[in-house]
Amino acid sequence: MAAVYDLKQREISVKERGCFTVALSGGSLISFLGKLYEAPYDKTVDWTKWYVLWTDERAVSKSHPDSNYKLTKDNFLSKVPILNNHVYSINDNLTVEDAAMQYEFAIRQLVKARILNVSSINDCPKFDLVLLSVGSNGSVASLFPHHPALEQSDDWITYITDSSEPPPERITFTLPVINSASNVVMLASGEDKATAMHFAVDGSGEEFDASAVPACLVRPVDGKLVWFMDMLAASKLQLSG
Numbered sequence: 001m002a003a004v005y006d007l008k009q010r011e012i013s014v015k016e017r018g019c020f021t022v023a024l025s026g027g028s029l030i031s032f033l034g035k036l037y038e039a040p041y042d043k044t045v046d047w048t049k050w051y052v053l054w055t056d057e058r059a060v061s062k063s064h065p066d067s068n069y070k071l072t073k074d075n076f077l078s079k080v081p082i083l084n085n086h087v088y089s090i091n092d093n094l095t096v097e098d099a100a101m102q103y104e105f106a107i108r109q110l111v112k113a114r115i116l117n118v119s120s121i122n123d124c125p126k127f128d129l130v131l132l133s134v135g136s137n138g139s140v141a142s143l144f145p146h147h148p149a150l151e152q153s154d155d156w157i158t159y160i161t162d163s164s165e166p167p168p169e170r171i172t173f174t175l176p177v178i179n180s181a182s183n184v185v186m187l188a189s190g191e192d193k194a195t196a197m198h199f200a201v202d203g204s205g206e207e208f209d210a211s212a213v214p215a216c217l218v219r220p221v222d223g224k225l226v227w228f229m230d231m232l233a234a235s236k237l238q239l240s241g
Contacts, residue, residue: 013129018049021051021128021129022050022051022131023053023054023181024055025132025141026056028189029133029185030076032187033076034079036080037076052087053107054088055132056142056171056173057090057171058169058170059167060092067092069090088110100157100158104157107125120222121180122180122221124176125156129183131187132187132218135193135196136190136196137196138200138216140178141173141178142163144160144164144214146211147160149172150214153175157172158172179218179221181223182222183223185226186227188228189229191232191235194233197233197234197237200215200216200218201237
């Protein structure tokens with residue numbers, strides 16, 4: 001289903017603007033993208049229109065097992081003919097601070113070239129699609145519970161040096177950029193995600209601190225939010241009707 005949704009958004013974006021911009025995180029969502037190079041989708045995708053970026057990356061080499069780039073390349077990019085100059089990976093030869101600054105500059109160049117639109121609400125880049133895997137603690141991209149990065153709004157890209165999960169150094173989209181996307185797809189699988197899904201989807205009352213489950217803070221300002229989860233991740237949802 002996620003692959004079908006992805007395909008529909010691509011068709012709309014290419015028809016309207018002649019290109020399709022997608023930002024990926026790591027985790028299980030890459031396996032969903034794999035459906036797009038299988039029949040019947042493989043004959044309908046114009047990969048030359050795709051521009052691929054990452055919502056977050058670990059400060060490791062591109063060949064490191066923890067690299068989101070490596071995960072995506074091995075399981076998706078190596079199997080589809082997306083143009084090399086349409087793939088914007090994060091520079092692994094810089095400090096995490098400099099890499100964040102350089103990545104924001106690259107995104108600003110895409111805005112200047114009109115590959116990316118800008119939100120009329122907050123002047124952030126407006127990706128056609130942002131795909132996020134949700135962590136067991138409710139984290140999204142590299143935005144972790146109660147972390148100061150959740151409050152960052154001045155920059156499009158920020159960095160952290162104290163991730164609650166290894167490796168400690170990462171760069172990440174800020175929440176305003178995620179929430180400016182035309183479409184945000186959140187994926188969760190496994191019983192360990194059930195509590196986070198309950199808070200993020202069902203709501204948590206006025207006294208709940210949403211920063212405890214960052215997925216709660218993903219609320220597109222002028223776009224659509226779609227959830228995909230398996231039965232285990234959905235096991236604590238309060239279904240009505």
